[in-house]
Amino acid sequence: MLEVKNLSMRFGGLLAVDQVTLDVKEREIVSIIGPNGAGKTTVFNCISGFYRPTGGKILFRGQEIQGKPDYKISRLGMVRTFQHVRLFNSMTVVENLLVAQHRHLNTNLLAGLVRTPDYRAREKKSLERARYWLERVGLIDLANREAGNLAYGQQRRLEIARCMVTEPTLLMLDEPAAGLNPAETRDLDQLIVSLKEDYNVSVLLIEHDMSLVMGISDRINVINQGRPLASGTPEEIRQNDDVIKAYLGEA
Amino acid sequence: MAAHKIKHALFCALITLIISYPILGLNLEAQGINVTLSGADAGTLMLVFLAAVLVFLFQLFRDHIMGKVRALPFLQPSQREAMAENKRARIESWVITGIVVLALFWPFFVSRGAVDLATLVLIYIMLGLGLNVVVGLAGLLDLGYVAFYAVGAYTFALLSQYVGISFWMSLPIGACLAALFGLVLGFPVLRLRGDYLAIVTLGFGEIIRILLNNWTSLTGGPNGIGGIPEPTLFGMEFGRRVKGEGNTSFHETFGIAYSSEHKVIFLYLIALLLAVFTALVIRRLMRMPVGRAWEALREDEIAARSLGLSRTAVKLSAFTIGAFFAGFAGTVFASKQGFISPESFVFLESAIVLAIVVLGGMGSQIGVILAATAVTILPELAREFSEYRMLVFGAAMVLMMIWRPQGLMPMRRMHIELKGQE
Numbered sequence: 182m183l184e185v186k187n188l189s190m191r192f193g194g195l196l197a198v199d200q201v202t203l204d205v206k207e208r209e210i211v212s213i214i215g216p217n218g219a220g221k222t223t224v225f226n227c228i229s230g231f232y233r234p235t236g237g238k239i240l241f242r243g244q245e246i247q248g249k250p251d252y253k254i255s256r257l258g259m260v261r262t263f264q265h266v267r268l269f270n271s272m273t274v275v276e277n278l279l280v281a282q283h284r285h286l287n288t289n290l291l292a293g294l295v296r297t298p299d300y301r302a303r304e305k306k307s308l309e310r311a312r313y314w315l316e317r318v319g320l321i322d323l324a325n326r327e328a329g330n331l332a333y334g335q336q337r338r339l340e341i342a343r344c345m346v347t348e349p350t351l352l353m354l355d356e357p358a359a360g361l362n363p364a365e366t367r368d369l370d371q372l373i374v375s376l377k378e379d380y381n382v383s384v385l386l387i388e389h390d391m392s393l394v395m396g397i398s399d400r401i402n403v404i405n406q407g408r409p410l411a412s413g414t415p416e417e418i419r420q421n422d423d424v425i426k427a428y429l430g431e432a
Numbered sequence: 433m434a435a436h437k438i439k440h441a442l443f444c445a446l447i448t449l450i451i452s453y454p455i456l457g458l459n460l461e462a463q464g465i466n467v468t469l470s471g472a473d474a475g476t477l478m479l480v481f482l483a484a485v486l487v488f489l490f491q492l493f494r495d496h497i498m499g500k501v502r503a504l505p506f507l508q509p510s511q512r513e514a515m516a517e518n519k520r521a522r523i524e525s526w527v528i529t530g531i532v533v534l535a536l537f538w539p540f541f542v543s544r545g546a547v548d549l550a551t552l553v554l555i556y557i558m559l560g561l562g563l564n565v566v567v568g569l570a571g572l573l574d575l576g577y578v579a580f581y582a583v584g585a586y587t588f589a590l591l592s593q594y595v596g597i598s599f600w601m602s603l604p605i606g607a608c609l610a611a612l613f614g615l616v617l618g619f620p621v622l623r624l625r626g627d628y629l630a631i632v633t634l635g636f637g638e639i640i641r642i643l644l645n646n647w648t649s650l651t652g653g654p655n656g657i658g659g660i661p662e663p664t665l666f667g668m669e670f671g672r673r674v675k676g677e678g679n680t681s682f683h684e685t686f687g688i689a690y691s692s693e694h695k696v697i698f699l700y701l702i703a704l705l706l707a708v709f710t711a712l713v714i715r716r717l718m719r720m721p722v723g724r725a726w727e728a729l730r731e732d733e734i735a736a737r738s739l740g741l742s743r744t745a746v747k748l749s750a751f752t753i754g755a756f757f758a759g760f761a762g763t764v765f766a767s768k769q770g771f772i773s774p775e776s777f778v779f780l781e782s783a784i785v786l787a788i789v790v791l792g793g794m795g796s797q798i799g800v801i802l803a804a805t806a807v808t809i810l811p812e813l814a815r816e817f818s819e820y821r822m823l824v825f826g827a828a829m830v831l832m833m834i835w836r837p838q839g840l841m842p843m844r845r846m847h848i849e850l851k852g853q854e
């Protein structure tokens with residue numbers, strides 16, 4: 182579904198990503214791990230169109246997308262979260278979810294001003310979708326709170342819900358467990374697995390929490406200093422000498 | 433700590449002296465063709481000195497004083513739980529309907545001057561509501577908003593002069609032309625934000641004004657354009673004599689005595705109608721996908737883009753729609769004045785409208801309406817103070833930023849009922 186081939190990203194003299202290759206198939210959870218500064222987020226930024234990669238190809242469902250504008254890429258059904266939560270803080274929780282459904286709404290100005298049946302029907306549907314996902318992530322009682330006032334763990338969940346209402350086929354999560362307590366991490370673990378099993382979403386995951394990564398990933402890619410170090414199933418990665426060395430060397 | 437405070441306070445006092453002594457303490461006097469410099473009298477100097485001492489003392493005990501002031505009960509944000517959402521919404525809509533009905537009948541009982549002033553208030557309300565879209569909702573600091581106002585006004589003035597078009601025809605044309613200008617300005621500033629955007633829009637406003645000033649053959653330059661017709665009511669004019677071909681006169685049709693007040697009241701009612709229209713349309717827009725997209729872009733552009741919002745479309749729509757309503761206001765203004773010149777569209781106007789939006793509370797419609805009323809009426813009430821208008825403005829802004837940075841009436845988010853809906 183997603184294929185990244187020899188992706189490179191250079192910032193001036195710094196080669197932040199060097200010939201990274203990875204792929205995600207339908208209904209698969211693929212993780213990217215690596216020490217801080219390894220270039221994981223940069224890979225995300227290239228895939229999601231925030232950066233124009235300086236080399237390599239990115240194919241989504243066979244279509245080349247490198248260098249396309251970010252909003253077009255997200256409309257293809259590939260959405261992401263951010264390492265540092267990015268919500269629309271002074272908007273309410275529901276509004277956050279409605280903004281995300283722009284693509285599903287009738288955005289014709291006249292249709293909205295006179296509230297045509299089609300406009301109303303779509304609006305109702307997106308409210309229903311918002312309600313569904315708020316219940317799913319346990320935020321329904323906070324629906325009319327300002328997003329910025331939520332607790333950190335709730336904000337993380339809202340960010341995922343906001344991605345899900347766009348009905349993506351590929352979800353990219355950048356360190357979703359960062360800052361969560363163990364109980365919240367367990368919930369997140371279940372949520373991600375359920376996204377795959379129940380909603381047929383593929384997940385590309387950046388994460389430092391090894392037990393989470395090892396537990397839910399179908400495959401793992403290890404990146405070190407921008408270069409791919411290893412890739413394979415969790416079992417293979419656990420036993421890979423290079424990975425052990427890199428991680429031990431880090432520590 | 434204390435030494436640091438004294439130093440700071442001394443510094444502030446010194447600045448006060450440096451600024452106020454030359455301005456107040458020295459006088460330029462013209463004697464024949466020579467200008468001589470003379471010191472002010474002792475009283476003024478004493479006052480300047482006193483002011484410096486006051487600044488010194490205030491800065492010295494600032495934390496203490498501000499702490500006391502901040503604790504004043506009436507400055508506390510109300511802690512009580514908001515009343516039930518639907519009840520509040522119902523009361524609010526009743527109050528607003530009441531105000532509009534009152535506004536409808538009010539002009540028949542007051543003086544002509546008051547009605548005239550009220551029309552001006554309504555024009556500023558339209559401008560404020562329109563700029564609120566750009567600045568308050570979309571978060572794009574636009575300092576050249578007056579340009580679109582000018583486009584609306586000049587469109588009507590020119591069309592009536594050269595083509596003989598009526599107010600009602602010109603209203604949509606002026607608004608659409610202003611919107612077009614908004615779109616045109618939008619393109620080059622798409623990538624700009626904050627200060628850079630402010631400077632470019634400021635420049636744009638000035639370009640329009642200077643263009644109007646210098647394109648003498650078309651616009652009459654600084655002399656402006658006069659003889660702009662008043663609106664008609666189904667072909668009935670409000671003047672003593674009928675000017676337009678095929679028109680009749682209002683007072684003759686209804687068999688009442690001519691009164692110059694009819695015209696003023698009629699114009700007021702049109703302005704009221706348009707202001708209500710503006711408020712309703714923008715209110716609806718705010719709750720539509722486009723309105724939420726504006727806010728999303730203001731809140732976090734990167735997140736908005738990652739969710740599939742096109743920055744171009746969202747920003748351009750904000751500029752265009754904001755400009756559209758400025759065009760409305762401009763047409764009404766031209767008709768009210770009967771004469772316009774570039775003088776009416778200086779930067780100060782942009783600043784006033786921006787002040788209305790900021791004072792009222794970014795994004796809040798009621799706040800903008802209140803602030804527009806206050807900003808327009810207060811200087812009229814206290815005419816002696818009109819010289820100090822800008823000073824009072826500045827002071828009000830600074831105080832607001834300290835105590836109510838969110839404005840008089842901060843925007844309230846719409847409550848969306850999700851539960852129990854199937």
Ligand SMILES: Nc1ncnc2c1ncn2[C@@H]1O[C@H](COP(=O)(O)OP(=O)(O)O)[C@@H](O)[C@H]1O
Nearest residue numbers: 192195197215216217218219220221222223224
């Ligand atoms: N926009 C940028 N400009 C310059 N350098 C960048 C930029 N983004 C990331 N980098 C650099 O790229 C490297 C990889 O960063 P990042 O992808 O954030 O790492 P990770 O997410 O794996 O911790 C870092 O050295 C970082 O400083």
Ligand SMILES: [Mg+2]
Nearest residue numbers: 221222223264
């Ligand atoms: Mg990162």
